[in-house]
Amino acid sequence: MRATRRTLAALLVLAAAVSCTAAHGDDAEPPHASAVLTPYERLLPAPVSARASGGAGYAFGPGTVIRTGPGPGEEVRRVGELLAEQLRGPSGLPLPVVDGEEGSGDGDGIRLRLDARARELGAEGYRLRTTPSGVTLTAHAPAGLFRGGQTLRQLLPVRGAGEVPGGDVTDTPRFAYRGAMVDIARHHFPVDQVKRYVDQLAQYKINTLHVHLTDDQGWRIAVDSWPRLAAYGGASEVGGGPGGHWTKDEYRDLVAYAARRYVDVVPEIDMPGHVNAALASYAELNCDGKAPERYTGIKVGFSSLCVGEERTYEFIDDVLGELAALTPGRYLHIGGDEAHSTPAADYAAFMDRAQAVVAKHGKTVVAWHQLANARPAPGAVVQYWGTDKTAAAEKAAVATAARSGHPVILSPADRAYLDMKYDKATKPGLAWAGYVPVQRSYSWNPGTHLPDVPESAVLGVEAPLWTETIATRADWELMAFPRLLGIAELGWSPSASLAWPAYRLRLATQSPRLTAQGTAYYRAPEVPWE
Incomplete structure (x- = not known):
């Protein structure tokens, strides 16, 4: 994924702030990475392609439903149930999972869809699209829906309800x-x-x-x-x-x-x-x-x-x-x-x-x-x-x-x-x-x-x-x-995305998530942790 001008500007801003703080011994904190990176720029691992739409996002809240229709089969239903389980704990929301005719796949909410024609996504790739009506995850195979669900988790607040920003992700793994x-x-x-x-x-x-x-x-x-x-x-x-x-x-x-x-x-x-x-x-x-x-x-x-x-x-x-x-x-x-x-x-x-x-x-x-x-x-x-x-x-x-x-x-x-x-x-x-x-x-x-x-x-x-x-x-x-x-x-991630200056910022934004999950981690001095 080539860095956008916005991403490069964000890197320069934060790098300059960190450099200034180090050089002058100033007690002021440098800006957190989340203050200069959009949610789509914070994703880790870095996707093949991710962009914010600039439009309204989806309100993830008490009325959100996970929809696995139409005709998802048992395995997609299991993916939906596991995603609901992963999201209920941090959000406190009920997140019912519906499928078949009840969950036709066209209503508001988080929609899981298999597309037999999307062979380019392979066994683990996925597409994620967020609009005001919901989040649609599309994959060629159920594993791809699961991987896309993990990306969605990073776009949501660490705790509670909130908004999934409008945008699109297309993603496949580099190595099997x-x-x-x-x-x-x-x-x-x-x-x-x-x-x-x-x-x-x-x-x-x-x-x-x-x-x-x-x-x-x-x-x-x-x-x-x-x-x-x-x-x-x-x-x-x-x-x-x-x-x-x-x-x-x-x-x-x-x-x-x-x-x-x-x-x-x-x-x-x-x-x-x-x-x-x-x-x-x-x-x-x-x-x-x-x-x-x-x-x-x-x-x-x-x-x-x-x-x-x-x-x-x-x-x-x-x-x-x-x-x-x-x-x-x-x-x-x-x-x-x-x-x-x-x-x-x-x-x-x-x-x-x-x-x-x-x-x-x-x-x-x-x-x-x-x-x-x-x-x-x-x-x-x-x-x-x-x-x-x-x-x-x-x-x-x-x-x-x-x-x-x-x-x-x-x-x-x-x-x-x-x-x-x-x-x-x-x-x-x-x-x-x-x-x-x-x-x-x-x-x-x-x-x-x-x-x-x-x-x-x-x-x-x-x-x-x-x-x-x-x-x-x-x-x-x-x-x-x-x-x-x-x-x-x-x-x-694709090799073009592997750069330490950008990675350290994205890594820094994972700190609240690791902390909320009770994961002990080493606060490396080379990372501007939040």
Whole structure:
């Protein structure tokens, strides 16, 4: 979206005010971003096209109805009901949802419409139009209506009734995969906390939740065929806490909850390294037949499955088979990073067999980028987590995989890892990839980030949150927000819209919304927060 003259003028006004305040040490507050940006200029992620009409808007109030007719089908009705639920809390309005003949789609209110001819909008795109008679959301598919509903939420007051400004938005995503990852293995978190994260992700058009379910410190998912994995291997965590695990019903509940918000869950069982919790649970998985003690530290690279034993592959088949049956999405993540205790030849042989098991159960492999140094299976997705300092040969291996047709997910640790400290004063988090302030986290282009990996090979972006030092919801949110919003924009918005001076202003306007939702966030000094 090209900046309008009004937007450029607003940027200059605010930048000058901030600069003046900094230069003179003046106590006066610079103008808030909301004072110089129109509601359509504040949207985050930035849409492909958004403009205020200059005319009257729609009065969102006690008489507002959400209309899902004509002939919407069950799924559109569900989108309408969820949108009503999301809007009722902040507004206090009743917002009844009507469909079929009762909600012909032509009355006043918020109208949800599917248009089979709007193929240019794809699976997630939408159009939003606001006039005095109401707000019309149009999409080719129900997911697009949901995404458009999240945009509408940003055009409404944070609290209470008010006016939706007159205007138009046309929007489609840049990348198909826009993800966030949470590690529940280092510290256990209950499903309800992860559901809260799903809502936070979906609000900013993130469509994938990657859950790191197993590691040296804990095994967090019940497996019927190997019950000690969760019962024993799950009863530990970093620092010696009680750990815990999810039942299959809890996992199913999360998957269904996320699906209603058009977020796919990608489960990860890390292998052949990061497996001490499994080795401690079953002696037969160890080459010497002896189970090690459970581990509560944070070192990596010391554990490995026994690559030469057939029982290892029976174990993998059982675990991945049960997990695949619980997961309707297309991907299973098999880790593959930091397998320092597995010789390279053994690693390649192991990953060959593990990938075949994933295919057997009807899923597509995702693995960390070390898979590129072995033999990625046809269609396997490579997830890159290197830094600017990663060896050229390692980056070249990812580029070779991309040229061979393997999609790449970008999660550069020195940009997208949400557990990296903002600065030296940040209490939780680590800094092995360096400090990652908000501006650095946002200021990179996924389409050009890796040498010789063209944008056409980039499936999308993902922001991982590792939890070696994170044990509370407050610390989780402090580290994720606001950097997660920048990653969401990098995944959704067109490259022409990605500019830090404009983004920092739009980010600043999200402050009242985050506060109203009770989300802890880091008030980065480089952002003129409201």
